[in-house]
Amino acid sequence: MHTRVPQICAQCHSAIYQKYLTSVHGSALTDEANPDVPTCIDCHGVHNIEDPTTAAFRLKSPTICARCHTDPVRMARYGLSTQVLETYVADFHGTTVTLFEKLSPDAETNKPVCYDCHGVHDIQRIDDPQKGLQVRENLLARCQRCHPDATANFPDAWLSHYIPSAQDTPLVFSVRLFYRILIPGLLGGMAILVALDWRWRRARRRGAQQPSQPAPPAGPKAPPTEAGPAQSAEAAVPAAPPQSVPPPPPSQTSEPSAETERATGTGGAPPSAPLRGPAAASGSKIPPQVPRSAAGRSFAGPSKDVSPSPGGLPETSDD
Numbered sequence: 001m002h003t004r005v006p007q008i009c010a011q012c013h014s015a016i017y018q019k020y021l022t023s024v025h026g027s028a029l030t031d032e033a034n035p036d037v038p039t040c041i042d043c044h045g046v047h048n049i050e051d052p053t054t055a056a057f058r059l060k061s062p063t064i065c066a067r068c069h070t071d072p073v074r075m076a077r078y079g080l081s082t083q084v085l086e087t088y089v090a091d092f093h094g095t096t097v098t099l100f101e102k103l104s105p106d107a108e109t110n111k112p113v114c115y116d117c118h119g120v121h122d123i124q125r126i127d128d129p130q131k132g133l134q135v136r137e138n139l140l141a142r143c144q145r146c147h148p149d150a151t152a153n154f155p156d157a158w159l160s161h162y163i164p165s166a167q168d169t170p171l172v173f174s175v176r177l178f179y180r181i182l183i184p185g186l187l188g189g190m191a192i193l194v195a196l197d198w199r200w201r202r203a204r205r206r207g208a209q210q211p212s213q214p215a216p217p218a219g220p221k222a223p224p225t226e227a228g229p230a231q232s233a234e235a236a237v238p239a240a241p242p243q244s245v246p247p248p249p250p251s252q253t254s255e256p257s258a259e260t261e262r263a264t265g266t267g268g269a270p271p272s273a274p275l276r277g278p279a280a281a282s283g284s285k286i287p288p289q290v291p292r293s294a295a296g297r298s299f300a301g302p303s304k305d306v307s308p309s310p311g312g313l314p315e316t317s318d319d
């Protein structure tokens, strides 16, 4: 049955069938009755054939190829790499396609999928002397469909399906390594800053509401800060966990300035030492109508840069 499927479809789709016969998949099927290669229905389904020209089909198409091309047993028989999907996804083209597929499966993508480079019904061996992609002009012609200005050495800008290694592509390898360390480091640092800032603000808010509350002896590790008054307020947090968020305000009169700051949320900079300077200085100058979120609660880091001109703070709101 497997080998007869294309002939059935060929009754009505003879042009495509003729192409398929010349492809690496189709010739293996007809010449060798190879059970490992796809017939029409492996890619299109049988009774559930959908329109293959939609954006959704295009986005999920790499998974159709990957079903066989990441299967180590099947690929081992032909000595083919099983890294083709992984390297494609890691590539600047493939990352976007897979993201789109997950987030908005109906969005058009202009990034190439497997068949933009390899062809559809006429897929060839890469070392085919006439049509294979290892022939430089053949590959360049594929690139030029989307990169019309591409010149002969353009494909060198791209790693193909190779995994960067310290030996073959040391520069790419070390740049990737660098970013693998840098980006988590940066994001982690930001997250810590934001968390510290949030805790500090919460503690400060409570402290302003309950100035008489005594500080318990053992608080959590205080953030590295020289913000003196905040330190005791910070330590007061665990003492009152069950306290509901808006408690009766006992200190209506006690600290008007703290009240204002609380209302506007502009009470200064995050507690972390390096960011304090300018932000703290300008914090109290921010007019009260500045939305609380804009004061940098979630932008602990960058607030350092924008704070000298409070009016210019981004007015996005996350509340």
Ligand code: HEC
Pocket (backbone or CB within 6 Å): 006, 009, 010, 013, 016, 017, 020, 025, 038, 039, 040, 041, 042, 043, 044, 052, 053, 061, 115, 120, 121
């Ligand atoms: C390796 C997977 C694969 C195999 C095998 C395959 N197709 Fe396709 N086919 C595709 C893809 C992908 C598209 C969408 C191409 C596009 O969007 O340009 C497509 C498009 C089509 C279309 C509609 C678009 C057009 O070009 O007219 C038809 C009809 C079709 N295929 C029939 C067949 C038939 C018949 C066979 C068997 C002889 C077959 N296909 C084998 C992947 C495959």
Ligand code: HEC
Pocket (backbone or CB within 6 Å): 005, 008, 009, 010, 011, 012, 013, 040, 041, 044, 045, 046, 049, 050, 051, 052
């Ligand atoms: C009796 C004739 C006939 C046979 C046999 C046949 N098809 Fe089709 N097929 C059609 C017609 C007609 C269309 C509609 C073409 C159009 O809409 O432009 C079509 C459309 C398609 C499309 C595009 C679907 C779409 O929504 O645009 C695909 C893919 C396809 N056929 C695959 C196959 C496959 C795979 C087989 C074999 C299992 C097959 N066809 C067998 C007549 C046939």
Ligand code: HEC
Pocket (backbone or CB within 6 Å): 062, 065, 066, 069, 079, 080, 081, 082, 084, 085, 088, 093, 112, 113, 114, 115, 116, 117, 118, 126, 133, 134, 139, 160, 161
């Ligand atoms: C941007 C173009 C491009 C895209 C996209 C692409 N390939 Fe390739 N592919 C190539 C080139 C070029 C080669 C030949 C690499 C070489 O020089 O050995 C290749 C080689 C291959 C090979 C042969 C591997 C081997 O062991 O010899 C397979 C199989 C393959 N690709 C499948 C895929 C699949 C599946 C996808 C999608 C997940 C895909 N390719 C996406 C360009 C592409």
Ligand code: HEC
Pocket (backbone or CB within 6 Å): 024, 025, 028, 034, 036, 037, 038, 039, 042, 043, 064, 065, 066, 067, 068, 069, 074, 078, 080, 114, 115, 118, 120, 123, 124, 125, 126, 127
């Ligand atoms: C049903 C399994 C299956 C599916 C689906 C499939 N392939 Fe293949 N493919 C194979 C097998 C098996 C071979 C090896 C055939 C041979 O060497 O005789 C092969 C060979 C290839 C080759 C030639 C590698 C070389 O240089 O020898 C390329 C390129 C390729 N496939 C790309 C694709 C792409 C792109 C898709 C998706 C559009 C796809 N394949 C879908 C099984 C599959």
Ligand code: HEC
Pocket (backbone or CB within 6 Å): 092, 093, 110, 111, 112, 113, 116, 117, 139, 140, 142, 143, 144, 145, 146, 147, 154, 155, 156, 157, 158
């Ligand atoms: C289906 C269309 C398509 C094909 C085919 C294609 N690309 Fe791209 N490529 C894109 C798009 C879209 C971008 C993203 C451009 C941007 O974001 O500015 C891109 C980006 C790139 C970039 C990043 C630098 C840049 O210009 O933004 C390189 C390098 C690149 N492609 C190389 C290649 C090579 C080499 C080939 C052929 C093997 C190829 N592309 C084939 C669509 C394609």
